[in-house]
Amino acid sequence: MIKKIVTGRLKTLTGLHIGTGEITENTDSPVYRNVNGDIVIPGTAIGGALRTLATRIAPHLEDKKCIALDENPQSKLCDCLVCNLFGPLNIGKNSEEGRASKLWIHDAVLKNDLKTSIRDGVGIDRETGTSSRKTRAKFDFEVVPKDSIFSFKIALQDNVTKDEETLLSCVLAEWREGREYLGGNIARGMGNIQLEDIKVFSIDLSNMDALMTFLKEDDEINAADEEKDWLERNINDARQLVKNDIDKEYLYNSFAQIDFVLKFIGGFVINDLLKSVQSGFDFCPKMENGKFIFPGSSFRGIFRSHAEKIARSLVTLNSSNASDFLNKCQACNPFADKEDPLTSCNVIFREYKHTHKKEEIKDDKLCLACQVFGSSFKGSRLYVSDGEMINSPEIKIMDFLAIDRFTGGGKEGAKFDALVLWQPKFKLRIFIENPKEWQLGWLMLVMKDLKEGLVSFGFGKNKWFGKVTIENETMKIGAISEVFIPSGLEKGSSYEGIFNTQILQLKELTEKDSKPIELWVKEFHKMLSDFRRVNNLVPASDTYFKDDVSDLYPKEVEL
Structure with missing residues (x-):
């Protein structure tokens, strides 16, 4: 049963592109739309971003880390904070061991009527400093413009623990500060979003009036009471839990x-x-x-x-x-082929993977430019x-x-x-x-x-x-x-x-x-x-x- 509801507005601080994986007459990559033709950010995209950040923050708050952070993750049930909140990554050999997520994440629907645009992309040739024609690194994609507003809604089940709420608050605080990126091309200027006007509502279905309102109304918020300062209280608690002795690059430090x-x-x-x-x-x-x-x-x-x-x-x-x-070469040419000068790390690793299929590509194998x-x-x-x-x-x-x-x-x-x-x-x-x-x-x-x-x-x-x-x-x-x-x-x-x-x-x-x-x-x-x-x-x-x-x-x- 629903215990709390978190609402807000997702504002795009830059252009946003969440593609469909299809190619149309107008662009190589159109943005995602629902069956009504509305532009939406799928709940899966929101949930994935929330979980990824939570996975990297959680070890700072508790002694356990998610098996997703292991170099060789095992097919076993994980009982870390993240998996308890979002649902386990692996349900084990017996499906009865699995648990459902304690969060219901809604699709975020575009609220204001802004026109999309088509943006072109091109690679830079490292020798000439101009567009890389040799590799045909030219493409285009549809973009939702800056200052677009999307709805935001998450429902928390009644079995969410205090520690899980604290972890979720830490993640939402990062979104509030505008330090989250969604969709494609995020390293190239796209997908920066900010969560505004965060409100938290509590539902007490043991109250008969609240229960009847909940059953009658389409929007469950009408049966809820707003909970003031929920985010700040949990953030203050989280600061007391932070451990100072963890220094792992895979965490958000x-x-x-x-x-x-x-x-x-x-x-x-x-x-x-x-x-x-x-x-x-x-x-x-x-x-x-x-x-x-x-x-x-x-x-x-x-x-x-x-x-x-x-x-x-x-x-x-x-x-x-x-x-x-x-x-000693610290910087490859990202668009160079196998026999070209400054062969790209991508090409070198493709060849390397033929004989080292199971080996993970770590930072020390990348040139310094690709590391950054x-x-x-x-x-x-x-x-x-x-x-x-x-x-x-x-x-x-x-x-x-x-x-x-x-x-x-x-x-x-x-x-x-x-x-x-x-x-x-x-x-x-x-x-x-x-x-x-x-x-x-x-x-x-x-x-x-x-x-x-x-x-x-x-x-x-x-x-x-x-x-x-x-x-x-x-x-x-x-x-x-x-x-x-x-x-x-x-x-x-x-x-x-x-x-x-x-x-x-x-x-x-x-x-x-x-x-x-x-x-x-x-x-x-x-x-x-x-x-x-x-x-x-x-x-x-x-x-x-x-x-x-x-x-x-x-x-x-x-x-």
């Missing part, structure tokens, strides 16, 4: 969140194919729900590519020859939000004409035009779970290059478009206990859910006497120095130590 404004110095265009057709211009800035946006995928691709460039440059300077470089940004064998822990435009830039119409190299005049058929945003500003966010200090140091080096205008985005980089700097940079650090606070920082003065948090300006971090950024960058250099590829997982070749390139462009030049 800490996070770092970097917020900043990306300021374009000149023009900026990321082409929206649909809008360009509708407007009649060859290039038109990306729009969703009538607003200009900077897709997180567009930022992430260039951001990762530049991070890889930093790592490979430092390694090249400390490598004596091609073999030495390949053994992810690969098809290991999901990313770094998420980039879509950029929200925060100013009203001038929109310019620009014409372009290619020059015929033989006549010196305009090349026939090579004229095109573009709608260009002039000096726009976008607010972006980078979020990383369980950051290691060397990873923070790497991110700080990329942020430094962004600040100094060394990175460009979008169309027309050789025309001086896409040049940027950053401003208003802040970093929020959250840690479930002091063990996970990065070097150079002290415990914060505030809490969000069960996480101790602190927000610092990046300028503050550089000026602190403890020099945290300097410590993190040193850890990054140490990781570069110590890293070695595992045998049989070395790329076939590279882009520098081959042919005559290293002779034409030596590492060190005498002035």
Whole structure:
């Protein structure tokens, strides 16, 4: 019987894509709809995300961990908090050993009438810095826009224990803080959601009036009484239970969140194919729900590519020859085939799996870039939000004409035009779970290059478009206990859910006497120095130590 009901609103902080797995005439991947044609987030998607986060938080609150976290999970009934609340993963040999979930999770239905859009995706070639045509890494998908509102409803059965309620509260608190991601392409700017207006109702069916109302009404909330401060009470209890001696990477231990404004110095265009057709211009800035946006995928691709460039440059300077470089190479090319330079970890592992079918792919087998940004064998822990435009830039119409190299005049058929945003500003966010200090140091080096205008985005980089700097940079650090606070920082003065948090300006971090950024960058250099590829997982070749390139462009030049 139902004991409590949790309601709220799910708000999309970025675009959202939960696909059907089908291909239609309009897009490679449409969003999920129910039989009435309404856009919904399936209860299975909500339940899966709730359970995943609960599985990673629960060991901080109790001594047991779910068998899902074991390297070799056994086919046995699990009695951890998570399995008791959500239902066991394995019911054992005898189905009578199984238990039903104590939660009923409803589909979340879209409440406001916002139009979906079609978004394009493309991979970045690591050698040219342009779209990766060779691998045909072009695709599109339907997107539910930012600021969409979905219903949210969970019913708790009367056999839910106090400890299980506490665990569920910890998970809902993370959703309330906007630190949850649903659906596909979450590492590339999609799926960031926030749970708002959380209310909890209790039902006492031993009361005759409440029972009659419950039986008569379609909505059981009409028979319930609101329970004030349920979430905060449980969160306060959870903070007292947190264990300080657990240090496992598979748990949710800490996070770092970097917020900043990306300021374009000149023009900026990321082409929206649909809008360009509708407007009649060859290039038109990306729009969703009538607003200009900077897709997180567009930022992430260039951001990762530049991070890889930093790592490979430092390694090249400390490598004596091609073999030495390949053994130390910290960043593969995600789109490189087997015989291509900087062969991707995905291709190497595919070959490796032919002879090591049962072996798990662990972090030490991945290049450093794939450890941070992810690969098809290991999901990313770094998420980039879509950029929200925060100013009203001038929109310019620009014409372009290619020059015929033989006549010196305009090349026939090579004229095109573009709608260009002039000096726009976008607010972006980078979020990383369980950051290691060397990873923070790497991110700080990329942020430094962004600040100094060394990175460009979008169309027309050789025309001086896409040049940027950053401003208003802040970093929020959250840690479930002091063990996970990065070097150079002290415990914060505030809490969000069960996480101790602190927000610092990046300028503050550089000026602190403890020099945290300097410590993190040193850890990054140490990781570069110590890293070695595992045998049989070395790329076939590279882009520098081959042919005559290293002779034409030596590492060190005498002035």
